[in-house]
Amino acid sequence: MSSASENIQPIYGYLAEYSDTEPLIAAAKAARAEGFQMMECYSPMPVHGLPEVLGYKNNVALLVLVGGITGMLVGFSLCYWVSVLQYPLNIGGRPFNSWPAFVVPMFETTILFASLTAVFGMLALNGLPQPYHPVFNVPRFDEATRSRFFLLIASSDPKFDMVKTREFLTRLAPLSVDEVPH
Amino acid sequence: MNDQTRAKLDGMQRLALFVGVAGLIGLVIGFTQNPHQFFQSYLFAFFIPLGFALGSLGMTMINYLTGGFWGLGARRIFQAGIRTIPFMVLLFLPLAYAMLTHPEAAAGGDGHGAGSWWLYPGTDHAFAEANRKVFSPEKELWLSGPFMVGRAAFYFLSWIITGFWILKNAKKYDETGDAKADGMTRLISGPGFLFFFLTMTFAAFDWAMSVQPLWFSTMYGVIFIVGQGLSTLAFAIIFLSRVKHLEPFKHFAKPNLFADLATLMFATVMLWAYTSFSQFLIIWSANLKEEAPWYVLRTSHGWQAIAIGLLVLHFALPFFLLLMRRIKKDASFVPFVAALLIVMRFVDVYWQVAPPFQPDGLSVHWLDFAAPVALTGIWVWYFIGRLKAHPLTSPRQELQLEAALGGAHH
Numbered sequence: 001m002s003s004a005s006e007n008i009q010p011i012y013g014y015l016a017e018y019s020d021t022e023p024l025i026a027a028a029k030a031a032r033a034e035g036f037q038m039m040e041c042y043s044p045m046p047v048h049g050l051p052e053v054l055g056y057k058n059n060v061a062l063l064v065l066v067g068g069i070t071g072m073l074v075g076f077s078l079c080y081w082v083s084v085l086q087y088p089l090n091i092g093g094r095p096f097n098s099w100p101a102f103v104v105p106m107f108e109t110t111i112l113f114a115s116l117t118a119v120f121g122m123l124a125l126n127g128l129p130q131p132y133h134p135v136f137n138v139p140r141f142d143e144a145t146r147s148r149f150f151l152l153i154a155s156s157d158p159k160f161d162m163v164k165t166r167e168f169l170t171r172l173a174p175l176s177v178d179e180v181p182h
Numbered sequence: 183m184n185d186q187t188r189a190k191l192d193g194m195q196r197l198a199l200f201v202g203v204a205g206l207i208g209l210v211i212g213f214t215q216n217p218h219q220f221f222q223s224y225l226f227a228f229f230i231p232l233g234f235a236l237g238s239l240g241m242t243m244i245n246y247l248t249g250g251f252w253g254l255g256a257r258r259i260f261q262a263g264i265r266t267i268p269f270m271v272l273l274f275l276p277l278a279y280a281m282l283t284h285p286e287a288a289a290g291g292d293g294h295g296a297g298s299w300w301l302y303p304g305t306d307h308a309f310a311e312a313n314r315k316v317f318s319p320e321k322e323l324w325l326s327g328p329f330m331v332g333r334a335a336f337y338f339l340s341w342i343i344t345g346f347w348i349l350k351n352a353k354k355y356d357e358t359g360d361a362k363a364d365g366m367t368r369l370i371s372g373p374g375f376l377f378f379f380l381t382m383t384f385a386a387f388d389w390a391m392s393v394q395p396l397w398f399s400t401m402y403g404v405i406f407i408v409g410q411g412l413s414t415l416a417f418a419i420i421f422l423s424r425v426k427h428l429e430p431f432k433h434f435a436k437p438n439l440f441a442d443l444a445t446l447m448f449a450t451v452m453l454w455a456y457t458s459f460s461q462f463l464i465i466w467s468a469n470l471k472e473e474a475p476w477y478v479l480r481t482s483h484g485w486q487a488i489a490i491g492l493l494v495l496h497f498a499l500p501f502f503l504l505l506m507r508r509i510k511k512d513a514s515f516v517p518f519v520a521a522l523l524i525v526m527r528f529v530d531v532y533w534q535v536a537p538p539f540q541p542d543g544l545s546v547h548w549l550d551f552a553a554p555v556a557l558t559g560i561w562v563w564y565f566i567g568r569l570k571a572h573p574l575t576s577p578r579q580e581l582q583l584e585a586a587l588g589g590a591h592h
Binding site for chain 2: 101103
């Protein structure tokens with residue numbers, strides 16, 4: 001351990017294990033108060049209040065709004081291009097630019113663009129799909145899908161220290177603290 | 183209910199009574215001066231308190247079918263709303279009078295054409311005769327005054343039976359924990375909601391659509407029903423925001439409850455826009471002379487300003503405001519959105535029913551303000567009375583709320 005080079009940490013981080021949501025939130029709060037930023041939590045179900053503790057900001061909503069408005073404009077442009085510019089038809093003497101008839105396609109493209117933006121925006125922002133993640137190197141991590149809650153402090157954190165961080169995590173009363181190899 | 187809560191509810195009830203009675207005095211003066219205008223103003227104003235009462239019934243049934251914290255948090259409000267349905271029978275009496283009687287003088291000079299009637303041309307035989315080609319004897323019978331009043335009695339009876347039957351079982355479950363009573367609330371709610379949808383559709387046809395009896399739209403009833411749900415959710419949000427710091431509301435009237443109710447309000451805003459626009463699109467596309475004049479009348483002679491106002495203030499603005507979760511959770515801001523929507527509910531119904539009464543174009547009468555104030559005020563007064571007459575909470579409901587809130591309120 002003492003042979004750690006200066007730039008590359010020898011491990012990916014430390015993983016602390018908990019049996020319930022409340023100690024996990026308490027530990028995450030304590031780590032946050034300590035000044036750690038590169039943290040992640042893993043749990044079998046959504047934990048209410050945890051995103052706020054981790055300082056997580058969700059930008060998908062804004063992307064979806066932009067996507068939806070874009071879709072609406074694209075829908076209108078498509079209808080206008082077809083009905084006014086490219087293939088104008090006289091239907092019952094109505095004007096070519098009959099916006100009430102455009103509303104349904106506009107609505108559909110709004111939904112289409114918004115939902116595609118939601119899916120791909122989510123993937124772009126959360127970095128999925130990710131075929132390899134070091135955290136799976138810890139055998140106990142399998143329990144994260146069933147009954148255990150994990151707090152990870154990554155070695156990329158400026159405050160990370162091989163000895164002190166481990167000591168800090170041990171003080172937060174976890175069931176175990178594991179090294180996560182790269 | 184502790185003293186603080188009682189004092190607050192008493193204060194709100196007194197204010198509502200004061201406002202309501204002031205409006206009623208206006209209505210009485212208006213009736214003596216211009217009975218035609220009185221009935222016309224009364225008709226559109228009647229629909230919003232009716233919407234609070236029947237929307238409470240609809241929302242209660244939906245909540246029993248779907249579950250959800252929103253209905254648990256607003257349950258007592260909805261239940262008190264159901265208890266105001268018999269009171270709506272009283273408020274309906276002027277409309278029954280308008281169905282059964284005819285103005286003394288022939289109303290030809292009012293631009294009504296042949297015949298004379300207060301609100302519903304179909305109640306007048308001369309009108310039916312003059313339009314016989316499109317107004318069959320069967321339709322005349324359907325829209326005749328006594329049959330209209332008879333149907334109204336049937337609608338009200340069915341709503342009262344459904345509502346109070348649910349209340350009886352809900353109360354039993356609250357007090358004894360009887361699982362059978364709990365099951366009954368759901369068992370009634372399924373068919374009950376279907377039946378309510380049908381009866382309210384026909385009620386909207388009878389009481390609102392038949393002011394222009396030659397026009398028809400099957401979408402019409404749905405627009406009213408969605409509007410009732412919207413009004414009720416808006417009312418619940420405003421009411422809860424006034425009492426959220428008091429026992430027992432303070433235990434559950436938290437940002438989450440406002441967010442849930444506001445999300446449902448958002449959904450009903452979209453549903454209202456969807457149904458209203460669908461009706462327009464279908465009629466605009468077909469462009470038939472039996473249907474299109476209804477919209478021609480409502481998009482000209484000054485009414486186009488109200489139509490655009492509805493588009494912006496009943497849909498676009500609340501839509502974008504309620505997109506934001508921050509606003510939906512904010513108990514000090516979202517009631518303003520709710521209040522805007524209640525005002526727009528009045529405007530929407532006004533736009534639906536008033537144009538045929540004003541052949542020379544939009545002209546708002548002072549009674550059009552007095553009537554909504556009177557009926558809303560008097561309804562809120564009665565509503566708070568019903569709310570106070572029953573326990574605001576029960577140990578079982580507190581347990582349910584506790585379970586629903588879960589870890590959220592630690």
